[in-house]
Structure formats: C-alpha cells, structure tokens
Amino acid sequence: MSNQVAGGSHRAAPVHTDPEEVSVLTALSALADPVRIQLIRELAGSADWTRSCGSFDVPVGKAALSHHFSVLRGAGLVEQRDQGPKRVNRLRREEFDARFPGLLDLLLRADGAD
Amino acid sequence: MSNQVAGGSHRAAPVHTDPEEVSVLTALSALADPVRIQLIRELAGSADWTRSCGSFDVPVGKAALSHHFSVLRGAGLVEQRDQGPKRVNRLRREEFDARFPGLLDLLLRADGAD
DNA sequence: CTGACTGTTCGACGAATATCTTACAGTCCG
DNA sequence: CGGACTGTAAGATATTCGTCGAACAGTCAG
Numbered sequence: 001m002s003n004q005v006a007g008g009s010h011r012a013a014p015v016h017t018d019p020e021e022v023s024v025l026t027a028l029s030a031l032a033d034p035v036r037i038q039l040i041r042e043l044a045g046s047a048d049w050t051r052s053c054g055s056f057d058v059p060v061g062k063a064a065l066s067h068h069f070s071v072l073r074g075a076g077l078v079e080q081r082d083q084g085p086k087r088v089n090r091l092r093r094e095e096f097d098a099r100f101p102g103l104l105d106l107l108l109r110a111d112g113a114d
Numbered sequence: 115m116s117n118q119v120a121g122g123s124h125r126a127a128p129v130h131t132d133p134e135e136v137s138v139l140t141a142l143s144a145l146a147d148p149v150r151i152q153l154i155r156e157l158a159g160s161a162d163w164t165r166s167c168g169s170f171d172v173p174v175g176k177a178a179l180s181h182h183f184s185v186l187r188g189a190g191l192v193e194q195r196d197q198g199p200k201r202v203n204r205l206r207r208e209e210f211d212a213r214f215p216g217l218l219d220l221l222l223r224a225d226g227a228d
Numbered sequence: 229c230t231g232a233c234t235g236t237t238c239g240a241c242g243a244a245t246a247t248c249t250t251a252c253a254g255t256c257c258g
Numbered sequence: 259c260g261g262a263c264t265g266t267a268a269g270a271t272a273t274t275c276g277t278c279g280a281a282c283a284g285t286c287a288g
Contacts (some may be wrong), residue, residue, distance in 0.1 A: 011236095066235060083234095
C-alpha cells in the first residue's frame with residue numbers, strides 16, 4: 001500500500017509562471033494560436049485536474065503538444081501537476097482573470113476559432 | 115481656393131475590415147506585436163484623425179510601418195483616411211469594443227509592453 | 229525486471245512574418 | 259512643371275515559430 005506520501009515524484013516539476021508576472025505581449029502571443037485556443041477551450045469545459053495532456057483532441061503530435069503546454073504555462077494560463085505517469089492540467093482562471101480581466105472570457109465566449 | 119470637393123483623391127482607398135467580421139484569432143494576432151501595441155497606444159492618446167502614419171515614434175522603417183497599419187486595418191482596429199499627401203488614422207475604439215469588449219482597455223491599461 | 233504508456237528534449241525542416249532597400253505613385257507648394 | 263514629402267508595392271533576407279521524428283526519462287502493471 002503506497003500512500004502518495006513524501007519522497008514524491010522523481011520527475012522535474014513543471015516550471016510555472018505567476019500570471020502577475022506575465023506581460024500583455026506574452027499573454028496575447030500565447031493566445032494567438034489556433035491549437036492553444038482549442039486547448040484552453042477544452043480545458044475550460046472540464047473540471048480541474050481531470051485532463052491529462054494527451055487527452056486533448058488537437059491535430060498535432062505529442063512533441064508539439066508538449067511545446068504548446070509549455071507556452072501556456074509560461075503565460076500563466078495553465079497549471080500542471082504530475083499524477084502517476086500522466087501530467088494533469090488546470091486552467092488558472094481566477095488568477096489569470098485577476099491579471100487580465102475579461103481576456104479569458106472573451107476567448108471562451110467567442111464563436112469559432114476564426 | 116480649392117475646397118476639398120467632389121472628384122476626391124485619385125489614390126487607392128485603404129481597405130478596411132469591419133470589426134464584426136474579425137475572428138478572435140485575427141484580433142489577438144494583430145495585437146501580439148510590440149510595434150503594433152505601441153502604435154495603438156499612441157493612437158489612443160491622440161484625437162481622431164490627427165495622426166498621420168509617419169508621425170509615430172516606432173523603431174522601424176516606413177515600409178514596415180505601412181505593413182503594420184495594414185494588419186491593424188485588417189483586424190478592424192484602425193481606420194484610415196487620405197488627407198492630402200498624408201494618411202491620417204483613427205482608433206476604432208467603440209466598434210472594436212463592441213466586438214471584443216474589454217480587449218482594448220486591457221491593452222491600454224497595462225503597464226509597459228512587457 | 230520488463231514492457232506499455234506518458235510526456236519532455238533535441239535537432240531539423242518549412243512556413244509565416246518582420247524587416248530593409250529600392251522603386252513607384254499620389255499630393256502639394258513654389 | 260519640378261521638387262519635397264508621404265505612403266504603398268515588390269523583391270530579398272533573416273528571424274521566429276510551429277511541427278515532426280527520434281531518443282530519452284519517469285511511472286506503473288504484471
């Protein structure tokens with residue numbers, strides 16, 4: 001019986017950026033991509049920590065996918081946590097909203113990606 | 115005395131895009147550039163139709179500048195009108211706000227470009 | 229331990245894009 | 259008209275960015 005106790009994972013923890021430290025330019029650049037828009041929308045429609053990286057229906061390989069999540073982390077949009085072999089995600093909605101009020105709403109309300 | 119009457123200019127009128135027809139992706143892409151952010155900010159701080167294209171303090175040549183204005187027009191952010199040899203600009207604030215509420219405010223309130 | 233699975237990293241490639249230089253087209257003034 | 263000025267267009271170049279394939283690392287089940 002292995003409780004998920006101390007010792008933890010031996011994997012490099014994902015590097016996160018606090019939304020408060022994110023520039024407007026970085027935020028807009030992160031959002032100005034069709035794949036990332038789709039990721040954010042799917043993520044917004046799911047409960048926190050329920051979606052692993054590979055569970056998204058995007059038309060790119062896993063290498064590109066990993067890159068996109070890296071960009072999203074760097075923009076303070078997504079938080080990740082290791083859960084067994086998977087890396088589960090959470091949209092940092094409140095925190096990002098505090099930094100850029102209305103921006104996420106705008107993206108999520110908009111009809112179609114383009 | 116030449117009133118600026120009919121007959122008008124013999125110059126190709128600038129092509130504008132209605133903000134209503136602009137996709138989120140296009141809007142975000144247009145805004146995700148340091149030079150264009152600066153243009154919009156300067157424009158927001160000036161009265162309508164008072165700034166010609168060449169009157170902006172941006173670190174690019176006039177060819178690149180012309181390109182940036184083209185992108186801004188295509189995103190429904192800027193309206194242009196020919197005035198003698200100059201092309202004067204106007205930020206389409208209300209129209210753009212109607213399509214993407216809060217987006218321009220966000221850009222204009224933010225401290226520093228990055 | 230071995231094998232299946234998940235995700236990251238690295239190197240390379242192609243496409244999109246930002247930029248410059250040069251040439252050109254209008255507009256206005258003298 | 260001719261010259262100064264403003265902006266656009268076209269071509270060339272360079273950089274950025276998204277993508278893939280392959281190799282690698284960590285986790286878990288058997």
